[in-house]
Every structure is written in C-alpha cells, then in structure tokens.
Amino acid sequence: MKIALVGATGNIGRQIARHALARGHQVTALVRSENDLPAELAGARLAIAPLDDAEALAAVIAGHDVLASAYGPRPGDDIGRVANVAEQLVAAARQAGVPRVVVVGGAGSLEVAPGVQLVDTPDFPAAYKPYALAHREALTRLQAIDDLDWTFFSPAAEIGPGEERGQYRVQAKAFLADASGHSRISYGDYGAAFVAELEAHQYPQQIITVAY
Template identity: 40%
Template sequence: MKKVALIGASGFIGSELTTELLNRGYEVTAIVRSADKIKNDNKNLKVVSADIFDTDKLAEVLKNNDAVISAYNPGWTNPNIYDDTLKGYHSIIEAVKKAGIKRLQAVGGAGSLLVAPGKTVVDTGVIPNEILPGVKALALVLKDQFLPEKDLDWVFFSPAGTIEPGERTGKYRLGLDTIIADDQGNSKISVQDYAKAMIDELENPKHHQQRFTIGY
C-alpha cells in the first residue's frame, strides 16, 4: 500500500483529495493547521497538525511517505496570502527534499495558464481583485520555485478557470500550459474530477517536472 502525505488536507480541494486517496486504499497522513477540522475515523488516515513554515519539523512529518501532495493555501482571506504562499512553498519544497521523498504533486493555480501566446489568465484582468494576490503568488511559485527545481520529480497541476463541487465523471481533457475551455469559452472542472485526475497522476505518472492542467 502506498503512503501519501497530503498538505492542506482540510481545504476545499484538499478534502476531496483526501476522500479520493482513502477510497483507493492509500494510507494518508493529513497535514493541517488545525487537526479538529477533519472529522474522519478511517483507519488509513492519520491527521497531524503542523506549521508549514517550520521546515525541519515538516520534514519529520513527511518522512516514510512515498509521495507528497500539496494543496497548501494560506487562506483566501489572509491579508498576507501573497507572502505566505511564497514562503510556504519554499518551506514545503525544502521539507520534501529533507524527508528524502522524490515525488511532489502540487495543486496549482489557473492564473498562470495561457489564453493566447504570451498572454496569461492574470493578464486578461478577469480575476477579482480580492483574490488577485493569491493568484499572482501561485504563478510566481511556479515560475521561481518549481520550474528551476531539478532535484524533485514535481508536477504543478493547474485546475480549469472555475473549479467547483460537481460530479466525478471521469470525462475531461488534460493539457499543459494553455487553459482548456469549451466551445463557448468556459473553462470548468468539478473538484471531484480534479481529485480523480490528481490521484491518477500519482498512480501512473505521465508528467515530470512540468505543469499540466484539466478542463471539460
């Protein structure tokens, strides 16, 4: 049985990833800020409260897992979301290395996806100002922290422009750096299908040291 550490397991996407992993029989170490956020007595689930910024302690928690999935988000209402996102991912990447784990799969953002050559979603001006700092920070994490990273076998999995509760259909498209949209220009994915695709990638890795994306 594979053992997976999941950072941010109690969040919107993280909780769905937890469900997907447990349904497939994985042993999951759920790493959260507050352990009481997860109400699940599954025998394969271990919940650990950890400070993401304490790299050494985080590395200790990650040890003995086969892979790490990060759904880390410091909180969309956090006034320091920009700085905390950059600082948090720097710590996560270093902790994964210290723990001796090679595979890191990160929940990315859609803001850095291309809508046209040389033009990203952020460049279009459609992203609301209240979430813009977090979106820009995740784009910078990809550019400055993941893309130069050569020691880890990482992936940065960007969702569609809109990710929301829905059905686990298994019918979607995958791509790399260009946003996936339908004929009407809508870019959507359910959080259930996103979680399925993330764990499919874990079980059968097809992307290495690159970003990929999903959409209907």
C-alpha cells in the same frame, strides 16, 4: 502509494484525500490541529505539522512517496505566503528524502497563447489577480528546481461544488475550455484527476490543468 497531504481539510484537499483513500493509497493528512480531520477521511493518518518548521515537517513526511499540497491561504492570511509555502514544502521534501512534490496551482499561470498567461489578459478579474500572481510566483520558484520532481496542477478557471462526472481532460501548460468557452471542473473531479496524476506520474517538472 504513501501520500503526505497538506490542506486535506479544504474543499480541494478533502476530495484528493477521499479519492486517494478509495484507491487504496495510504494518506497522511497534515493539519494544524487534531480537531481538523473531517469524519469522511477517517481512513487517513493524522499528523500535526506547521508548514514553517522544516524540520518538524520533514520528520512527519519521511518515508512517503510524494508530498502533495492543496494549501490555500485562509481569510486574513498573507496571500504572498503561497510561494513561501511551496519553497518550504520543497525544503522539507529534500530534508526528508521525499522525491516528489505535487501542488495545487492556479489557472492564471496557464497560457492562452504562446507566452501569454491567463492572468495577464485584459479581462482577468481584478479580485482574483493577487491570488493568481501569488500562484505564479510559486510556479516560478518551482521551475528553478532541478534536484526534485515537481508538478504544478492548476484547476480550471472555475472550480466548485457539483456533479462528479468521472470524465475530464488533462493537458500541460495551456488553458482548457469547452466548446462554449467555459473552463470548469468540480471539486470531486479535480480530486480524481489529481490522484490519477499521482499514480501515472505523467507530467514531471510541468504545469498541468484539468477541465471538462
């Protein structure tokens, strides 16, 4: 599979790229500068493509099977850009003829009860709410699309460094937690689950999540 990956140098994107390369896929890492690619992703093709230039981005991703995005705002970036980037990626995919877009989403958009999203619960941390709302807006814009295949892949509530277990649960729409009420996944296992969905194509036009 030919995968164009936005955000390949971040904590999540790096793991997606690593797993994709290990499974024999061709990865094009879309970066902001030629110095951005980590040494461990040397097997990836490097491409510089500004996300706000649809024509330049379309030229780079043409011929790929899927456009994947682990984009996340950097310190100082406008958080609201998350939704705009999702739209820009879709526009570039349309222009390039890439039939599928899979993006890293946010856990706040998952349902804890029918019609109730995690971000709307009383105990949702205030510090994370702007990010959760930005991702929810991105999901809302994707849900309005019917001419392109998309998947919004939310991590567990907690994602970070840790052991790569190789075992996890994936499901659509609903928030996932373990028997103790914890919702967690490591960067490595999230990357593995993301690539597994790229291969299986099991959840088109859906929000999904992964957790232990």
